[in-house]
Amino acid sequence: MADVKLNVALFYKRLNLLIKSWKDGNGPDVESLQSTGGILLVAGNTDESNPYKKTGALQTFLLGYEFPSTLTFITHDSVTFLCSESKAKILTPLAKPRSSDLDPDDNLKVDVKVIVKPKDPTAATEAMETVLASMEEVSSKDQKLGRLLKDKYTGKFVDEWNSFLKTKGKEALVEQAADISPGVSVILATKDAQEIEYTEVACQMAHKLMSVLCNQMTNLIETEKKITHEKLGDLIEGKLEDANLWKGAKYAPDFDNTYADLCYTPIIQSGGEYDLRTSAQSTTERLKDTGIILASLGIRYKSYCSNVSRTIMIDPHPTQEANYKYLLELQKFALEAMKEDVAAKDFFSTVKSKVATDRAELESRLPKSFGFSLGIEFRDSFLTLSPKCSRVLKENMIFSLILSFADIEDPFDSSKTYSLQLIDTVRVGKEGSTIVCDGLKELSHIAFFFNDKPSKSKNGKSQNAGKSTAASPTKKSSSPRKGGAAVVTTSRKGRLRNDGKEIDNEATAKRKIHQKELAERRQEEGLSKYAEDDGTGKGSEVKQWKRFESFPRERDLPSAVASLRIIVDTNKRSFILPINGFAVPFHINTLKNVVKQEEGDYTVLRFMLVAPGQITGKKEDTPFEDPNATFIRGLTYRSTDNEHMNEVYKKVTDLKKAVLKREKDQAEKADVVDQDQLIPITHRRPIKMLDINVRPAFDVKRQAGDVEIHTNGIRYQSTIRSDHRIDILFNNIKHIFFQPCDQELIVILHIHFKSPIFIGKKKTKDIQFYREASEATFDETGNRKRRRQNNGGDEDEIEAEQEERKKRAELNKHFKSFADKIADASDGRLEVDMPFRELGFQGVPFRSSVLLQPTTECLVHLIEPPFLVVTLTEVEVAHLERIQYGLKNFDLVFVFKDFTKTPIHINTIPSGQIENVKEWIDSCDIPFSEGPVNLNWTAIMKTVTDDPYEFFKEGGWSFLNSQSDEEDEDGNSDDEDSAFEVSDDIYESSSDDSDSASDFDESASDSSGSSASGAASGSGSEALDWSDQEKQAARADQNKKKGAAESSSKNKKGKKGRDPSDDDDSDVSIDSEEEAKKQKKKKAPARKR
Structure with a gap:
């Protein structure tokens, strides 16, 4: 947070709004707030299992950011902050506002104080006594304190504050405080112009992702690929971090997609089992290619949430179409009825009465609530569109409007049911409500037909077999629970970039135990391995003095x-x-x-x-x-x-x-080893793969050639120049990879050597044989799915796409077969490895961000040079760097068992992938650690190689874990300080060896x-x-x-x-x-x- 700058003018504007509503507000919701003389907010450590708390929401409303480990005490004429020194530097400008930051029309005078809570216990007690004095001053006027009682925080800061109150005997002062949550909810519910702008951007991004989901899902169904609901949700979640998707988007003048996060993990539901509650979550069942699919997702932009859900119909029955059309009609009616000065319970009754009048059989299928207030908190439980909420709607309130019909009898199978759902983010107006970002919900947009049998639409016209009739579907997702808690899923890729969901506690505990065992094993192995060392280290090279003789006499x-x-x-x-x-x-x-x-x-x-x-x-x-x-x-x-x-x-x-x-x-x-001679096969024609490209190439110009399998190796021979020949022996092959052309432009057979060889004048440790998957251009306009109104289709385009898929499948089969034959010819010395794309993650191993994919034995990037092949069995430890709250990405370092090798750095991995990376590393039996800053690995490895035994004797790699442990013990309040006070030389410096x-x-x-x-x-x-x-x-x-x-x-x-x-x-x-x-x-x- 060191570079955070607060908007002082906005702070005073919203503070004045809060205090005026506190003083002058009327209604039952603000009675408890008006009876108080001070508002006490005590925020502890960030709770990733429940990121939506009203304390954090009120902080964000006033300051634009959430401040963990910070105490805020607000009265009618003062605001007091108690925090660490680093946060105090950020908050100090609020105490000394310029005249331009204050609205001349506001006569409200507020004194802002920022008190630093030092690390020294005695000085910290004095700072807390200053805050306590302000609280006692309010109590002396027979006024209560106000608190947000539902918010429960933990952490070092909270523990010290509670201990201080207990020591002073002032626990009752806080325990007798009134709950002001309803009043705060009402104040935060009405949005100003900036809040509405952020909500609009969040909605536009959500609809963009919904469109991507539509294309992704219809492609999967059309190509008959199998995927689980959970996996499809994870794929869409990953799209949020795809910069190319948001390139050129102009949702706001200063739009930046890095300020966006998912409110919850997208959830897909199909197959007759639907959960329409806000706490729903994806299952591991496969996506069905017929029937009703529900999809939901929410995006939070600059802390303001949006929510959208759509129903996607695959080969629907006419009665299903009719029910969905009525759902659209009902939403239109609800928007007209949802206006200023209407009580929430009256709005609920009005909508329900319309359904009872129009379609009585659907009344019992309606949800128990038609939505909830949306803002910095995803779901405000004090302001819902339910029969029990008597609160009145006001202009510029933002709601998630939820309309659905649950468990309707399936017309295709009476033993099953289906559900319909339509969710949009709406803004309340004086004469009615408007959808913040509309679209992707008309029947022509969400109904698709893939069946061979024609299906009749409303106008009776038959649809062509095998063609989809819409352009964009939607999905159902795991929504947050009541109170805003994020839903737990078992997905490996379910962790959000900043908010984080609950991780399976049992799995996390097992991983920690396993990691502890691995670390102890590495320590024991190190002591045993270097016990007989002479103290200089095997990896340390003793430089020898060289004598140069110019003239002997x-x-x-x-x-x-x-x-x-x-x-x-x-x-x-x-x-x-x-x-x-x-x-x-x-x-x-x-x-x-x-x-x-x-x-x-x-x-x-x-x-x-x-x-x-x-x-x-x-x-x-x-x-x-x-x-x-x-x-x-x-x-x-x-x-x-x-x-x-x-x-x-x-x-x-x-x-x-x-x-x-x-x-x-x-x-x-020096490290190039002379290979043995290749022994050609003479008694028969060698197995050959024709017309193959090679990387690295002999010349700048690409040349095709043939690859042959011989007795003790393989040979590449250019078809253009006879002197362009490469012999590769089986005994020099360390790994052989086959990567299919699925979602790629080339199919690859990649070989990683034990010792480098020369190709022309280039030394290389990798060689790659590949062929392009597509040589002809085709239409990429996205119009492959024809709408239902179009009775015809471009048969040539469909045929070309089918040929493309067929060609890719043949290439994959051809290359995989040839790779297997190489492995067979090696007499069991080689085994073909294949990357797992679903376990891949983005990172920067060299200069650009690429997709890194684990294999059985390695971590690889093979699509374009420079290639990366990390043999996992050669890795000593892994270390995750820049693990700090608020950072969008982190770095990963692999240290090899051969300490003379330079550690491999993979930078700028999205933070949303951190749990996946940890789980994968742990599954490879590699101990890992994490820390808040980058380390100077050149200095660290020099220390290790100078005397490995002494290094392990003093604790070995445990110092890496100690860095993160210290950060955890200090709490979030000191994170910023520690990141900038490091003087130890193991941290990366700007030394220039040039x-x-x-x-x-x-x-x-x-x-x-x-x-x-x-x-x-x-x-x-x-x-x-x-x-x-x-x-x-x-x-x-x-x-x-x-x-x-x-x-x-x-x-x-x-x-x-x-x-x-x-x-x-x-x-x-x-x-x-x-x-x-x-x-x-x-x-x-x-x-x-």
Whole structure:
């Protein structure tokens, strides 16, 4: 909440409305409120099992946000907040409003106080005593306190407040408070312009999702795919986070779909069993392809809720159509009857009387309530459209209008029943109510025909067999319970992004026990594995000092050294510098960089040499034979022979680049293993798959080829070029995956290697054979489902779609068969794995968000490069980062058992997937932990590899869990503080390792040298002078020191060098190690992290 800014003007506007309604309101609902002198709101930790509480609703109404672990005390002339320091910073602007924030027409003067509750117990008691004094002042005037008695909060903040009251003997003061819930409900029920706008956006988003559901469901029925109600609801829930779905939407000037959440998990019901209560939930039964389907969903935008439900009819009977048409007629009548100054119970009686008059047989099928007030709370139980509610409707009240007929005898089967339901979000007006966002409910929109037998509509015209007659269906969902509690479902993907539903407590408890067992097992394995370690760690690489020899003897020096000029010997990979009349050779590996600079008629060359403790890193990072010896760190030469100096500069830089490139190529080939020779099949024709594309390709242009199965491996041969051949041996295949083209554009056979191979000049650990699933374009206008009024259809389009599905099925079968044959040919060494799309989740493993799918042994992304294959058996632990209330996504880190491997980061996973990810990781027997911030894994892994046994001896990975445990113990009131007070170096810093990069990197362009030297302009402003270089060294040293995982030092000192203007006019200057040590005594200003 650190970046939250409150709307001060809106706060005072709504506060004045609350106080005026409190003072001047009339009616039985506000009597209890008027009898009080102060309103006490004590909010504890966020309750994910019941996110809809009136305390939070009143906070959101006034402040625009819900503030957990905060006490609010409101009187007629003052408002007092008691909260943590981080929340106090957000609330402070309310205490000092500008004149522009106050309405000049309001004469109400309110004093706002923000009191910080410190962590120190003594200071916290003093802060709470200030609030208690205000409460006693109200009590002294023979006035009661007002509370929202139904709201039950828990947490550290609430416990401390209750303990304080008990200590002071003031429990009775709070226990005798009056319940003001009805009065608050009436005040919140009438919406202002901004609240109505947010509700309209929520309704428009809900209708958009309902349209998506219609297309999704009709496609499933048309293609005869099986899916459960629960799974279909989860699919639609996932669409809320699909940015592409909301791209271009202009529901409001500042519309942002990330402010939206589901009020409850969408629920689908079909098959004759329907639950029309608001506490209904999906079942695990399969979606039926005939009969009546009910669908409901609700979206909350910027805390304001909407609710919509539709009936979808598949091959309906004429009597079912007639009953639904009457339901539409009844809704129209209800909207006219629902207007200002009408009591809720009178409205109920009016609607029920119409049904009794028109269709008496349907009167008993009506619900017991026709809806409820809708707003920040999903369901306000104090304001319902029922025969027991005498409250009067007012203009700009928002209701969820619920009309339904339950358990009507099924005309197709008398032993079964069906139900019809129609729910919309409506706004009360003076002369009637209006639907906030209407649509998707006409019979032509929700009736579909897939039967081979023609079905007759009202006008008697038969519908074509096999064609749907509508464009959009709807669904029934699990609505919140009374009081706003979210409904529990057993769906793996049922967890909402922010609100969260109740998770199965038993399953969660079992998972915690299992995770504890896994963590203990990892700890025991670590201690056992590294018990005999020598303390250096197997993964730590001890860098060896390398000796470079330029010229073994003096006579091997070139004769040109007699001229005492700078000589570059490419063959010996050395350069020779004249120093005090002697020719001194230097190997190119001793050179860090060379800088050319123009100074008047002179060209200056500065040779920066490698020495301990320089920018390249710490002294121990660069091994030397004797690090304590005296080193030459730099030499400066200047000459008026500009042509020669430019030539020397070019030769040195070219030589350095060539050496670095050679070393890089050698390092790249270090892990490449020479494969055995492929043994071709000679006694018969090999099994072959023709016309296959390969990734990575030999050339930029895509080429097709054939894949053959041989004795000990497979071979890819391009059909265009004979030299484009790839041999893959079974003994080098680690995983083989088959991914069908369902919901994708390509079908894939993917191979992940044990050791990388070269394809052309590219080193790769993955190769992929694929074929496009569709090569022809087809109509994507969404008009495949023809409405009932259209008696004909585009037969060519239907035939093309059928051919498309047939082709995809054949491709899947062909590739799967070939993959199985590869596994058979490997004599049991390989097993074909296949991704589980239903378990997939979105994440960013590289630069873009992709769908990551678990397989039996791995987590993969195979659709487009770069590919991701994480072998789960190689994972030591998993860690979930950025697990904080209010964040829309989190990160996942996999740490491998081979500690020398860099941990894999998967970023920006939607928070709605967190329970699915946890459950999947737990099912793979991988211990996981979670924390509120990103960690510096480079520093952590260095600590682990330095001494693994000591690491496990001190608790191993338990420190990851301790981070989240500390957050839980502090409560939500301190979440914000902890996130910004971290100084430990295990948290990710902004250290930049680029300082240590060489100026001769291969990626540097050839023109970089001329750029650094100022080209022909003679300007030296682009080159680094000594001072700049030493400052850069200071920053690098500071960042390098931050690399230790256990270090907590903050403001490290750097080193500052001398300015080159201090040099004398000599042509050669030598900086010794002793001089450098003296310079390091000068402290550079510490940079704040």
